[in-house]
Amino acid sequence: NAGVMQNPRHLVRRRGQEARLRCSPMKGHSHVYWYRQLPEEGLKFMVYLQKENIIDESGMPKERFSAEFPKEGPSILRIQQVVRGDSAAYFCASSPGLAGSDTQYFGPGTRLTVL
Amino acid sequence: AQSVTQLDSQVPVFEEAPVELRCNYSSSVSVYLFWYVQYPNQGLQLLLKYLSGSTLVKGINGFEAEFNKSQTSFHLRKPSVHISDTAEYFCAVSAYGGTSYGKLTFGQGTILTVHP
Numbered sequence: 001n002a003g004v005m006q007n008p009r010h011l012v013r014r015r016g017q018e019a020r021l022r023c024s025p026m027k028g029h030s031h032v033y034w035y036r037q038l039p040e041e042g043l044k045f046m047v048y049l050q051k052e053n054i055i056d057e058s059g060m061p062k063e064r065f066s067a068e069f070p071k072e073g074p075s076i077l078r079i080q081q082v083v084r085g086d087s088a089a090y091f092c093a094s095s096p097g098l099a100g101s102d103t104q105y106f107g108p109g110t111r112l113t114v115l
Numbered sequence: 116a117q118s119v120t121q122l123d124s125q126v127p128v129f130e131e132a133p134v135e136l137r138c139n140y141s142s143s144v145s146v147y148l149f150w151y152v153q154y155p156n157q158g159l160q161l162l163l164k165y166l167s168g169s170t171l172v173k174g175i176n177g178f179e180a181e182f183n184k185s186q187t188s189f190h191l192r193k194p195s196v197h198i199s200d201t202a203e204y205f206c207a208v209s210a211y212g213g214t215s216y217g218k219l220t221f222g223q224g225t226i227l228t229v230h231p
Contacts, residue, residue: 004158033218042119042205042221043159056216091158097218101147101166101209106158 002027004094004107007073012113013082021077021110025094032075033104034060034067037089049075050098082114117142117208121222128196129230136191136225138206145211148189149219150180153203162204165189176200201229 005024013019015100025032030051035043045059049069060067064082069075089111093104122137140146147166151159162175170182180191189206207220 002155006158031217035219035221042121042223043207043219045218045220047119047217048216056218059218093219095157095217100210102217102221103161103164104217106151106160108156111156 004105006089006090006092006107006110008110009108010113012115014115019079019082019086019112021042021079021090021092021112023075023077023092023094023107025075025092026105028095029064029096029105031095031096031098031102032069033093034077035091035093037091037109039088041070043091046077048098063084079112082112084114087114089113101106117144117146117210117220119206119208119220119222121204121206121225123225124223125226125228127228127230130198131195133194134192134196134227136204136206136227138189138191138222140187140189140206140208142187142208142210146208147211148180148182149209150174150178150189150191151205151207152176153205153224159205162191190227192193196227196229198229198231200227202227207224 034046037043039049047060048056064080089109091109092107095102095104118141149164150162165182173179207219
């Protein structure tokens, strides 16, 4: 059973460009979480999605950031017009359920560098 | 809302010595507690979690943690560390029930460095 897949592993963008980060959850998991890890900080929750639905986006910046989890295909985190402050590691996690007791399985992350 | 404080940002120890990584949390509701480990340039791996029952939880790689409700702590321990335990360790909580779903609130992380 393959783990959570994320690609690309490393992404370099110039200021003003768009970044698209992909996450394929573990087989059988329909719950996806995105977290951001800024340098010298812990992970911060961004958004929680189920198939075709955004359930909680309270941790996501209101502008430039969006997320989706279509019926088919991976979950996408999209950052428009990137700025240097967006440089971070972005982790996706999937779980079999939405309960707080359910273990979240993390992908290897995408490290975004904005030049 | 929940918050997690990891009291030590870095912990250096010698191989085969015991180690304790400290974690305190604050929450207005009951929580589940987790410890994750992150090796360089990798994702997070679950070490152990406390849901209910016995306050002493055993995890992978010889780690264990004890939940102390009165002190709102969940410290991680290992009696004898190996070089391979060098990594960053994160304490996290998720709310029990309500509309917080399963989202995790993390501490700032503790870098454990094991020296030969």
